[in-house]
Amino acid sequence: MNANIKDKAAIVGVANTEFSKNSGRSELQLAAEAVAAALDDAGLKPSDVDGITTFTMDTSDEIEVARAVGIGDLNFYSRVPHGGGAATGLIHQAVMAVATGMAETVVCYRSLNGRSGHRFSGGVSGDITTSDAIHWGWYMPYGLLTPASWVAMFTQRYMHLTNCTKDSLFEVAYTMRQHAASNPAALFYQKPFDRAEYNAQKKIVDPFQLYDCCLESDGASAVVITSTERAKDLKQPGVVIKAVAQCAAADMEVMTSFYRDEIAAIPSMDIAAQTAYSQCGLTADDIDAAIIYDAFSPIVLWQLESWGFCKHGEAHDFVMDGALRLDGRLPTNTHGGQLSEAYIHGVNGIVEATRLVRGTSVNQPGKTINHALVTAGVGVPTGGALLGTMDTL
Numbered sequence: 001m002n003a004n005i006k007d008k009a010a011i012v013g014v015a016n017t018e019f020s021k022n023s024g025r026s027e028l029q030l031a032a033e034a035v036a037a038a039l040d041d042a043g044l045k046p047s048d049v050d051g052i053t054t055f056t057m058d059t060s061d062e063i064e065v066a067r068a069v070g071i072g073d074l075n076f077y078s079r080v081p082h083g084g085g086a087a088t089g090l091i092h093q094a095v096m097a098v099a100t101g102m103a104e105t106v107v108c109y110r111s112l113n114g115r116s117g118h119r120f121s122g123g124v125s126g127d128i129t130t131s132d133a134i135h136w137g138w139y140m141p142y143g144l145l146t147p148a149s150w151v152a153m154f155t156q157r158y159m160h161l162t163n164c165t166k167d168s169l170f171e172v173a174y175t176m177r178q179h180a181a182s183n184p185a186a187l188f189y190q191k192p193f194d195r196a197e198y199n200a201q202k203k204i205v206d207p208f209q210l211y212d213c214c215l216e217s218d219g220a221s222a223v224v225i226t227s228t229e230r231a232k233d234l235k236q237p238g239v240v241i242k243a244v245a246q247c248a249a250a251d252m253e254v255m256t257s258f259y260r261d262e263i264a265a266i267p268s269m270d271i272a273a274q275t276a277y278s279q280c281g282l283t284a285d286d287i288d289a290a291i292i293y294d295a296f297s298p299i300v301l302w303q304l305e306s307w308g309f310c311k312h313g314e315a316h317d318f319v320m321d322g323a324l325r326l327d328g329r330l331p332t333n334t335h336g337g338q339l340s341e342a343y344i345h346g347v348n349g350i351v352e353a354t355r356l357v358r359g360t361s362v363n364q365p366g367k368t369i370n371h372a373l374v375t376a377g378v379g380v381p382t383g384g385a386l387l388g389t390m391d392t393l
Contacts, residue, residue: 084377180336
């Protein structure tokens with residue numbers, strides 16, 4: 001399968017609200033602020049927008065967001081399920097709409113009071129309203145109630161099969177924090193840590209300690225996508241979407257695919273990576289930087305393998321060589337990621353990937369970033385996108 005979407009659409013505007021532990025305002029207001037700021041970044045008016053995508057989990061109705069921002073008639077609107085797995089799914093929907101002419105300019109957003117409001121770390125111990133409760137019900141009596149407990153199960157198996165140790169988990173968490181410490185927008189700005197502080201943090205669920213787990217935060221992020229032709233005339237240099245793919249592999253359960261032949265694998269991401277590369281002809285060797293979904297430190301390792309930066313079981317050695325650092329082979333999560341900038345379900349990562357390709361990240365690597373990878377959540381139906389400069393057209 002080779003979808004004809006290569007180079008058809010570009011990201012032309014991005015924005016985040018401030019990130020906090022208590023925004024003091026509604027998720028609708030946060031969404032409207034982010035969308036308006038992203039349109040301003042693009043040099044577009046609300047009336048230029050004719051499409052909107054967001055998460056099924058977002059409480060801010062896209063019609064109310066459109067009304068609040070001043071967006072008029074809509075030709076296209078769509079929502080993507082599965083939590084963090086929806087992050088690049090927003091791009092997927094927007095690109096299909098633009099490439100087929102169903103919409104001209106699409107806004108993608110995510111807004112949540114993830115600290116002062118609903119906290120996702122609470123897991124499924126409260127009210128459950130989806131059919132996923134059927135399979136979660138088999139695990140809940142044994143204490144598998146939260147995302148941390150589910151991912152810890154996969155991690156223990158992965159560590160058993162490979163040479164992954166706490167050293168590589170630390171290296172991921174440490175590198176993300178180093179990037180956040182020099183990012184004024186990050187919740188952990190000017191707050192680096194060393195190995196002693198990492199080791200001293202409370203245990204969440206073995207092998208995770210506090211700094212292996214993402215933040216809970218309030219905020220919103222938005223991205224504006226239009227055709228590459230229109231992008232050439234706008235305020236910011238367009239960031240071309242070279243490829244975007246998503247997958248829900250066979251035998252999947254949301255977050256708990258414990259009945260597969262091998263649980264220390266992420267076939268949905270493997271297939272999404274293969275599909276994206278086939279769309280545009282790029283390979284891992286062409287990727288200069290990455291924004292890799294980091295709800296937990298080990299899932300960065302698995303995705304490095306899925307996208308071909310190292311072979312299966314070799315991610316430990318890859319990161320221990322400093323590959324994720326600003327001067328490394330693959331500068332990763334230069335904003336601090338969800339571990340240390342903010343948790344906006346990965347959409348703040350799309351904002352950062354765009355800035356990396358534009359050359360405007362606060363932690364811009366020394367080398368030129370012609371192509372960047374950005375991924376969505378792991379353990380759920382997921383996806384990823386490959387972004388490039390206008391010069392790569």
